[in-house]
Amino acid sequence: MKEIKAIEFKDNILYLIDQRKLPTIYEIFQCKDYKEVDFAIKDMVVRGAPAIGATAAYGVVLAAKEFLNQDKKDFLGNLDKALEVLNNSRPTAVNLMWAIKKMRLLIEENRSLSNEEIYVKIKKEADKIFEEDIATNKAMAKYGNEIIKQGATILTHCNTGALATVGYGTALGVVREAHYTGKNIFVYADETRPRLQGGRLTAWELVQEGIPSKLIADNVAATLIRDGKIDVILVGADRIALNGDTANKIGTFMLSVVAKAYNVPFYIVAPTTTIDFDIETGKEIEIEERDSIEVTHIDGVRTAPEGIEVYNPAFDVTPWENISGIITEKGIIRSPYKENIMKLR
Numbered sequence: 001m002k003e004i005k006a007i008e009f010k011d012n013i014l015y016l017i018d019q020r021k022l023p024t025i026y027e028i029f030q031c032k033d034y035k036e037v038d039f040a041i042k043d044m045v046v047r048g049a050p051a052i053g054a055t056a057a058y059g060v061v062l063a064a065k066e067f068l069n070q071d072k073k074d075f076l077g078n079l080d081k082a083l084e085v086l087n088n089s090r091p092t093a094v095n096l097m098w099a100i101k102k103m104r105l106l107i108e109e110n111r112s113l114s115n116e117e118i119y120v121k122i123k124k125e126a127d128k129i130f131e132e133d134i135a136t137n138k139a140m141a142k143y144g145n146e147i148i149k150q151g152a153t154i155l156t157h158c159n160t161g162a163l164a165t166v167g168y169g170t171a172l173g174v175v176r177e178a179h180y181t182g183k184n185i186f187v188y189a190d191e192t193r194p195r196l197q198g199g200r201l202t203a204w205e206l207v208q209e210g211i212p213s214k215l216i217a218d219n220v221a222a223t224l225i226r227d228g229k230i231d232v233i234l235v236g237a238d239r240i241a242l243n244g245d246t247a248n249k250i251g252t253f254m255l256s257v258v259a260k261a262y263n264v265p266f267y268i269v270a271p272t273t274t275i276d277f278d279i280e281t282g283k284e285i286e287i288e289e290r291d292s293i294e295v296t297h298i299d300g301v302r303t304a305p306e307g308i309e310v311y312n313p314a315f316d317v318t319p320w321e322n323i324s325g326i327i328t329e330k331g332i333i334r335s336p337y338k339e340n341i342m343k344l345r
């Protein structure tokens with residue numbers, strides 16, 4: 001199994017695989033301060049809910065290091081500004097806000113300590129978030145593998161692999177587990193317009209692992225589902241409401257409708273850190289709208305005419321009624337979602 005490290009923190013530098021350039025160029029993007037981390041999340045150098053949560057946590061570490069020698073008031077004040085900036089870097093994936101909230105609480109509880117002692121605690125917390133994500137993904141993969149039949153054909157959307165997490169992946173982590181436990185699975189990967197996380201990133205991970213697969217244009221999926229070619233659909237998540245409504249990459253909702261029409265099991269694979277316990281339904285989830293250039297250009301080459309207006313939501317919400325189950329590190333949650341999600345608390 002290839003080890004793909006999307007994120008690495010060493011000697012007060014955060015190293016990120018630059019996912020904007022994969023698969024043609026493998027390049028590491030270095031963040032030396034929290035503003036570079038903010039840029040990296042915004043510009044999708046690093047992306048994927050768990051990955052940006054861990055990345056933001058290390059952004060706080062870099063901020064604490066940067067302001068370490070200031071007096072306490074300035075240290076805490078500047079740290080607070082950094083938390084705000086990082087918290088607002090992207091609006092939909094709740095793992096980001098979850099990580100920042102943990103850091104805020106930690107700083108609040110330890111305000112009376114020295115700057116250095118606070119820095120040490122922040123660094124320890126960031127490392128814990130990092131380590132826990134790998135263990136979480138492996139646990140999710142085992143639960144998910146329970147629903148993967150021998151020889152199953154799996155459809156996935158966007159990228160939910162080692163590049164979207166600290167390691168192994170969420171939905172693609174289940175694919176890895178099924179592959180490595182000899183289930184002889186086959187994967188169809190949606191290319192996932194407009195940023196092509198499937199065509200560029202998932203395809204790259206599948207090739208790295210030698211997992212039998214085919215890349216498809218997003219529009220092919222419905223026909224494969226209708227023709228009984230797909231046994232199960234596995235997708236990731238960016239934010240899950242208490243009733244089970246789930247925000248994920250744009251195009252997920254459409255897949256869920258077709259899956260429901262043809263009775264194909266449709267699973268979300270996500271850690272419990274992706275559940276937003278403060279919202280009842282998907283209606284409360286803010287959907288990020290991104291720059292039009294993502295739709296009018298591919299790799300910097302214009303494909304749509306000057307002057308055309310663009311609507312570019314990066315996510316959509318799949319209603320709980322279309323979801324067969326939510327595979328988490330604590331087990332598979334099924335409807336009634338709120339009742340079963342609350343048991344996780």
Ligand SMILES: CSC[C@H]1O[C@H](OP(=O)(O)O)[C@H](O)[C@@H]1O
Pocket residue numbers: 047048049050157158159160161164165169170171197235236237238248249250314
């Ligand atoms: C393992 S979470 C991956 C999740 O994040 C992706 O969004 P983006 O590439 O914009 O960060 C997509 O929604 C994936 O399902």
